[in-house]
Amino acid sequence: xxxxxxxxxxxxxxxxxxxxxxxxxxxxxxxxxxxxxxxxxxxxxxxxxxxxxxxxxxxxxxxxxxxxxxxxxxxxxxxxxxxxxxxxxxxxxxxxxxxxxxxxxxxxxxxxxxxxxxxxxxx
Amino acid sequence: xxxxxxxxxxxxxxxxxxxxxxxxxxxxxxxxxxxxxxxxxxxxxxxxxxxxxxxxxxxxxxxxxxxxxxxxxxxxxxxxxxxxxxxxxxxxxxxxxxxxxxxxxxxxxxxxx
Numbered sequence: 001x002x003x004x005x006x007x008x009x010x011x012x013x014x015x016x017x018x019x020x021x022x023x024x025x026x027x028x029x030x031x032x033x034x035x036x037x038x039x040x041x042x043x044x045x046x047x048x049x050x051x052x053x054x055x056x057x058x059x060x061x062x063x064x065x066x067x068x069x070x071x072x073x074x075x076x077x078x079x080x081x082x083x084x085x086x087x088x089x090x091x092x093x094x095x096x097x098x099x100x101x102x103x104x105x106x107x108x109x110x111x112x113x114x115x116x117x118x119x120x121x122x123x
Numbered sequence: 124x125x126x127x128x129x130x131x132x133x134x135x136x137x138x139x140x141x142x143x144x145x146x147x148x149x150x151x152x153x154x155x156x157x158x159x160x161x162x163x164x165x166x167x168x169x170x171x172x173x174x175x176x177x178x179x180x181x182x183x184x185x186x187x188x189x190x191x192x193x194x195x196x197x198x199x200x201x202x203x204x205x206x207x208x209x210x211x212x213x214x215x216x217x218x219x220x221x222x223x224x225x226x227x228x229x230x231x232x233x234x235x236x
Contacts, residue, residue: 039173046216046227046228046229046230047165047173047216047218047227047230048227049224049225049226049227060223062223062224062225063223063224064224096172096173098172104157106161106163106178106179106182106220107220108161108163108218108219108220108221108225109163109175109178109218109220110163110165110173110175110218111175111178111184113172113173113174114172115171115172116172
């Protein structure tokens with residue numbers, strides 16, 4: 001059973017960089033069947049897709065965040081990471097990592113999720 | 124961006140009764156070459172991550188009870204819970220993955236009447 005777990009600082013100062021890791025267990029991150037993604041959810045609000053990465057490094061980003069976001073993969077440690085620069089209070093959210101089935105499967109849906117990591121942006 | 128609009132925002136249904144949630148996309152999410160609608164439904168309970176229920180608009184994810192069903196095509200979709208159980212109390216989201224950025228509806232809260 002695939003499991004994902006987010007980790008990283010729960011408090012980030014405005015204008016600084018948010019960094020989170022997602023550790024994948026129960027299966028390899030290097031898999032033709034999987035892409036890996038990040039989704040966030042501000043407290044009490046809806047879901048926003050941030051971006052997706054393939055083990056080879058190919059990335060897909062939400063244009064609304066593209067100038068500030070970077071997703072990378074560490075195949076040796078079976079994990080992938082999120083960096084979001086120049087954060088403001090509007091970036092306060094629960095950040096989820098998730099698996100995205102590769103084409104021709106339901107590319108774009110998210111079938112395995114981490115429990116989420118709350119990141120608060122505050123001085 | 125494709126805007127996903129769910130209705131209603133919330134609904135209260137008696138146990139054992141049918142719950143119906145609608146989702147409308149601002150443009151078609153039907154992938155003609157695949158003849159599939161790029162639409163998913165998720166269930167989110169308090170303090171938990173979303174759980175994938177339905178993909179390709181009507182394909183049930185493994186392990187999801189068959190009281191959950193998805194239907195629709197093009198721009199109009201429906202999630203139906205045929206007989207509401209206590210454990211189905213949650214917020215439900217639709218999501219399109221037809222084009223980037225993948226976008227979600229605002230959510231529909233389902234409660235027991």
